[in-house]
Amino acid sequence: MSYDQLVAAYLEAANGLVDGGSDLIIIETIFDSLNAKAAVFAVETLFEERGRRWPVIISGTITDASGRTLSGQVTEAFWNAIRHARPLAVGLNCALGAPEMRPYIAEMARIADTYVSCYPNAGLPNAFGEYDESPSGRRATSPISPRRVWSTWSVAAAGRRHRISPRSPRWSTARPRVVPEIPVATRLSGLEPLNIDDDSLFVNIGERTNITGSARFRNLIKANDYDTALSVALQQVEVGAQVIDINMDEGMIDGVAAMDRFTKLIAAEPDISRVPVMIDSSKWEVIEAGLKNVQGKPIVNSISLKEGEEKFVREARLCRKYGAAVVVMAFDEQGQADNLERRKEICGRAYRILTEEVGFPAEDIIFDPNCFALATGIEEHATYGIDFIEACSWIKANLPGVHISGGISNVSFSFRGNNPVREAIHAVFLFHAIKAGLDMGIVNAGALVPYDSIDPELRERIEDVVLNRREDAAERLLEIAERFNTKEKGEDPAAAEWRSLPVRERITHALVKGLDAHVDEDTEELRAEIEAAGDGRSRSSRAR
Incomplete structure (x- = not known):
């Protein structure tokens, strides 16, 4: 099922819910943030069409002791990916047992500048459909002690009235969590979060998965060799890229198809997809193809005033709806800014439009004042x-x-x-x-x-x-x-x-990283090494 089909299905469901009298919308049991982002996109479309907003609650699912969703995101990366929905509350639902949810609810309470929700299973049935845990035991192992950590509490479908209604006296004095003030930062994510604030070190954005920045990558994409192209992305991450820039703008390439395929392939490689991506193109349809495949929070590179304010505002609003930060080029209807005064003029104008008209968060605006050849x-x-x-x-x-x-x-x-x-x-x-x-x-x-x-x-x-x-x-x-x-x-x-590592370490590295470019030569080298060692032992044995 495509992203567009998901959005259409969620939009139909959301329309039915509000027509039926729903007071709020819950997007829950999220195993994959891309799926959730499609739901958020649909809900935002509903709000635009209806001319009003309904409160939204978003609830993710940490699936095991790794502390990740089924698609691999840690709690903070998940929050960064869906934060643009401006939910009334964000939280976690059943999957783990109540005690195991404790650290992840606490983490969400630490990072979320909104209310936090929690609904664990009210007891897990055994093989006979019976409950081994008593209501009093459930109270004793609730996800969080009665401190100001969550704001709302519910139970999952396994709950029954007699298992929910008993309340420990200690809850009668508990007060809801007060929503904290979270420091302003650009909060990106792949499978892992990347938060950039005024105290952050310089962020390296890897350029070698950019067709205009790497002849090798361009030739691989033109040759349809996506497996080797993936190794280029992996190498960039391994040598320190904190974001990877993906650009498919080349006259002889179908940019939409190439961006769609490559971003889907990256999503299946956790060693690459752990970092955020920068979707880089001068064509909006190519950018949008990438946005529909990224489960984390990406950067769009770029939008500008080159074709006027109307197009600039439309694309900025769509970037916000997809949950992306944006690079804004110092480029307007008169051309690229090539001196200091023009840079000031264009960046100042773009900033006012984005923050005052579009409502774009300033921390998600990244200006590119144009680097030219020296x-x-x-x-x-x-x-x-x-x-x-x-x-x-x-x-x-x-x-x-x-x-x-x-x-x-x-x-x-x-x-x-x-x-x-x-x-x-x-x-x-x-x-x-x-x-x-x-x-x-x-x-x-x-x-x-x-x-x-x-x-x-x-x-x-x-x-x-x-x-x-x-x-x-x-x-x-x-x-x-x-x-x-x-x-x-x-x-x-x-x-x-x-x-340059010894052959056994090279083979181990290649297996762990999924690299196959040198598999024949390395296995042959190791075979010869083992054979030589065997001959040596045989001669030694005969000598004795």
Whole structure:
């Protein structure tokens, strides 16, 4: 069943419920957040069509002692994924026994800025349909002691009146939990949560699953080799990507079909889907294809004012309805912002529209002030680096709550083919941009070099370019650039470090990670090693 079919079914059910007089809507027994998000989408559509809102309660299901839903999410990742529904209450329902629910209800109470609900089984029947646990025992093992942890309490279908009605005197004095003030943060999720606030370190967004950022990935998708393409995503996560950017914009590829297939495949790989995804496209239909497959809370990259306010508002509202944060490009009807003043103008205008007209949370807005190629030799481009950095400072000072991102590889495009210099440019640019307020960036997560490790002469000349400290900065960098072009070209060395391990460890790594690219050579190497060891033992035995 497709996402659209689910939405249609939930919308029909929701209409029937409110027509029948329901006072509130409960989306419950959630094993898979994507399914729940389809229900939320349907309910939001109902509210739009009816011109009013009903209270919504959302209840998830932790299925076993791993503390995860059936589809693999931990409690906080689940909450981050459905928080956009603005529920009256969020909680957990039966699956585990009451005592086992305790830590997960407590976790929900800690993170949710709304009421918390709880309804465990009122006793689990044995094989004969009888109940081994008495009502008094149920009271003693209730999920939470009578402290201010939950706000509402109910029981699941197994409950009977005589098993529910007895109340311990200790509950008569219990008071409902007071909804806490939760610190403002961008709360993303895959199977795991990723919360970004003002104290967070720089967030690496892996670029190698972006067709425009990786020739290898582009060729794999064009060749329909999705298994190997998945290994590219896995490598990005393994070398430190906290989000993976997925882009399928290429003239010879059906972007909608490719995005749909790849995001579905990622969802089945927990080592990849544990991190949030950034769905990256200039085409709304491609973005929407990705949004319909992501159970966590993703980032949409991007929307802009390029085609006017009406389209911008419509897409922003849909992003909110799908439960996504958004990257907003500094781009309007007149084109891309390529100087400081234009960046201020466009970002300020977009911020006002999103926060005042759309009601978009500021913490889910990520501005991209445009990273352009440096050291092009064109005089008008000399301020590209410093203008971006100063735009970061201005955005942080004037547009409260937002975050800032950028496509970092763009800044070194003039030096394509010279990876050591490109990596050094990225490091210097990031060093200054992060200090100015840059929170995250689309990078090759396996090729980030430390700022202090860069050759001092090279670093100084790059800084002259980035900060526009000299009129001849570009020429001076070009003079020495080729001297540093000494490394062999190839795929990310950090991503392939495991290939230097002993063969048994390589095979173990490949089995755990689901990698099959080297299976023939590694098994043959191990076979030869075992055979050689056997021959050695035989000779030793004969000698004795």
